[in-house]
Amino acid sequence: xxxxxxxxxxxxxxxxxxxxxxxxxxxxxxxxxxxxxxxxxxxxxxxxxxxxxxxxxxxxxxxxxxxxxxxxxxxxxxxxxxxxxxxxxxxxxxxxxxxxxxxxxxxxxxxxxxxxxxxxxxxxxxxxxxxxxxxxxxxxxxxxxxxxxxxxxxxxxxxxxxxxxxxxxxxxxxxxxxxxx
Numbered sequence: 001x002x003x004x005x006x007x008x009x010x011x012x013x014x015x016x017x018x019x020x021x022x023x024x025x026x027x028x029x030x031x032x033x034x035x036x037x038x039x040x041x042x043x044x045x046x047x048x049x050x051x052x053x054x055x056x057x058x059x060x061x062x063x064x065x066x067x068x069x070x071x072x073x074x075x076x077x078x079x080x081x082x083x084x085x086x087x088x089x090x091x092x093x094x095x096x097x098x099x100x101x102x103x104x105x106x107x108x109x110x111x112x113x114x115x116x117x118x119x120x121x122x123x124x125x126x127x128x129x130x131x132x133x134x135x136x137x138x139x140x141x142x143x144x145x146x147x148x149x150x151x152x153x154x155x156x157x158x159x160x161x162x163x164x165x166x167x168x169x170x171x172x173x174x175x176x177x178x179x180x181x
Contacts (some may be wrong), residue, residue: 005095028114035136043143046079047121048072053134054166057125064135073115074141076146083171090166103162110150114141117149143175 048071084103095181122138147168154162 006168035122035126044144044175044176045140046072046075047138047140048075051136051137054134055132057067057133057135060133060135061137064137065139068137068139069115069118072118072141073111076111076141077102078112079171079174080111082177083167085109086170087163087167090170091163106153107150110146110153113153114146114149117141117145147171160181165181 019101024124048068050064050067050071052059052060054063072137082108087103118139118141120137121140122136125134126136128134150167151164
């Protein structure tokens, strides 16, 4: 009886080990890298990636541009808000109150102007078997371009002095921090 049980256990062990397959077989999960995703991080620039899908090429492009513009606007607004906070905290109390409200007003105006001047750095198409077009777009806004527009807006009001070197340093730091997220 012991031999039969031992034989059954050995047969079960062999059957179990025999059913194990090599790990070299292909996984059913496919890895897909989205087109233009290699352009989403930029040194000193904010970049927004988006896609749009439609059965019409023009509509797909409009959807992608709208989504990328919205993403870029959100990133820029977040960066500008953080820069304004950092800049205001670096100033003395008497400078802080006037400068913070002034900077907030001017940066809102400049954000709207700058988004329309963003550059398309990647524009790729895909058409699937069902006839749907997908447009992949990456929009870029260079920090230096935004600062140039901001300095132009700030120069319209000479009542408040702005430390441009400090502002530029903080802004570029925040761009690099926000583009890494």
